[in-house]
Amino acid sequence: MVDSSRKGLIKFIEEKQGKVPEELVRYIKQLDFYDILYLYALYQKFWQEAKELRIGHNFIPSALLTDSERPREIGVVNYSQLKKDFSLEDFAKEVVLICNPMDGGLGSSLSRLKYLKRIWTDIKGEGDPHLGAKGGDLYFEIETKELNYQAEKIKATERLSVTEIKYLQIIKESGFYKKIIIEELVNEESIDSINDFLDKTIYFQDRIDNFLDKNKLTYREFISAKEKIELSGKMIKQASLPTIEKDSNRLTAKRVAPGGHGQLGSILLGQAAEAKAALPKNLIRVIYNGDGPNNFVNRKIVGFMAKYKIPLLMVTSTKTPIDQKGGQIGLELTGDNEKKTQILELAQAKYLGQEELFKKIGLKSGNQSLYGKAGKQYFNTNIALINYSVVSPFLKELYDLIGAKKFSKIITPDLIKNEKIQNNQTYIQLEGALASTLLNLAGFIKTTTDKRIGSLIKKYGIDDFLVIVNIDKNERTNFFTPVKYAWDFWFYAFSDHFRLNSQNFKLENLKPGNLPGFDLDFFYQDLENCIKAFGHASTIDLRFLTIKGKVKLKDAKLSGLVAIENKTDKIVDLNIKKLSSKFEHKNNNLFLKNIKIVIQPEGKIKVEKLNP
Secondary structure, eight states: OHHHHHHHHHHHHHHHHSSOOHHHHHHHHTSOHHHHHHHHHHHHHHHSOOOOOOBTTTEEEGGGSOTTHIIIIIOEEEHHHHTTOTTHHHHHTTOEEEEEEEOOSOOTTSBOHHHHHHHTTTTTOOSSOOOOOHHHHOEEEEEEEEEOTTSOEEEEEEEEEHHHHHHHHHHHHGGGSSEEEEOOEEETTTHHHHHHHHHHSBOHHHHHBOSSOOOOOBHHHHHHTOSSEEEOSSOEEEOEEEEEETTTTEEEEEEEEEOOHHHHHHHHHHHHHHOOSOOOTTEEEEEEETTSTTOOOOHHHHHHHHHTTOSEEEEEEEOOGGGTTSOEEEEEEOTTSOEEEEEEOHHHHHHTTOHHHHHHTTTOOSOHHHHOOTTOOEEEEEEEEEEHHHHHHHHHHHHHHHHHHHHHHHTSOOOEEEEEEETTEEEEEEEOOHHHHHHHHHHHHHHOOOHHHHHHHHHTTOSOSEEEEEEOTTTGGGTOOOOOSHHHHHHHHTSTTEEEOTTTOOEEESSTTOOOEEEEOGGGGBHHHHHHHHTTOEEEEEEEEEEESOEEOTTOEEEEEEEEEEOSSSOEETTSHHHHTTSEEETTEEEEEEEEEEEOTTSOEEEEEOOO
């Protein structure tokens, strides 16, 4: 099977670009089966006419649907409904939960090397400061009480990486399930740093307990000693795939790169189809970003999936001002008058000139026919669950029915062409999204006219192959605190909007439902620049912060709408005495509320009030 798929891919490459370089053939030969199928499917999509989703034409965002259409057409359940079912936690107790934190890559778009250099000694870094998995490089400070050698409790400050926080959360949760298995999703760039965390980081409680003369356990040692939680025997390693030289459209191994989160989704669905041994009654996978401090599900959602035997489940959140650039859920209208749930990404909308509309959907009140109903747009969180006990036997029969080639197409996401420049050459990385992987499979099941597959669906009693659980804005941060940009992490770790609970290691939003938006200059993509520029600024009353150019406003209190534009080429510090006197102050700190500040090229400052 592997050989035939490999030969099929090489033959298709030959058809498109002529003789296949030996270097590329050798690279393809060392890829695993599902990596080959994934590459084959995306490479075929590269040569096909791109599917264009246009808002209001063949894509209807959830905010533009009626209140009755959303649950009926998209299959959405509001989390507020699940909370009322007290039996769900009992169902969770019977679940073996496989946790798949996505920790592939270094997340180099979040610049943090200067930050790491500053704290390297404190975190006991080895060698020269260097990047690892993003979650392992970002640290919260937590106030705690350590036991000294005289059994006295003394105040202390500990640094906890996002990765450690995630493990502490899972350890706390393990008692509420039949068992939890942690199976990291990594790639060649991140695997060493994840292993270093497991093998070199001392378990938090052992670190702060210096009274008892006992062996200090690493996280791997601590977990191995527990009955209800374990580490998988091996991590799932995402392979790097050949890319395409843009000038020639030739596939090459000169530059290789992972295929996005969709690659991991395809691998996991493929593994579900080939499971040979009988599976436990309630075996459920949860996939989530490992760099988001609170990104996870709770027992209610897991129990809901187990109780109703749901094959696939995605978690969304209600779109807020901070969510203008991520994937949005809606209905795709196909040429066959079929409707299926789909996701639209910003890059797709931007390509069709709908970027501003995309950003305002579900947020802007007023023209509902254009922007939809405020508070009703579902936003992708990249949290997904696969009920292996339900999915595996179905997918195994489906695979046998339609064959490897067709099966690989339906578990492959829509193609995202990600352009990268290396040595003055532009390469196109073939990528896809996790949500697109699951939605494409569910869409195929929903719209297929193949009677054989219809009989299979009836045999397994599948009604809704994929269900979406939506978290409203008041509870969103209990499940979803993404770290995509440097200012995201600054917002969680340094502003007054959040604090880290030292008992359950969850981030607490001190003003639930409020999440300000940020549109900041490139300068703030460096974490150390954010920390120095904002200090411990207050954001708890902020609605939106826009900054063009470089400014510092350390420890300022930001409220309502704040827009700053520095037209000089220098960093302007608004706290210096000459400038500070132009603004209001509270408790000796800058107080900027509903204000627009423009610093002219010659240094003059223009200030005007904004209408909130």
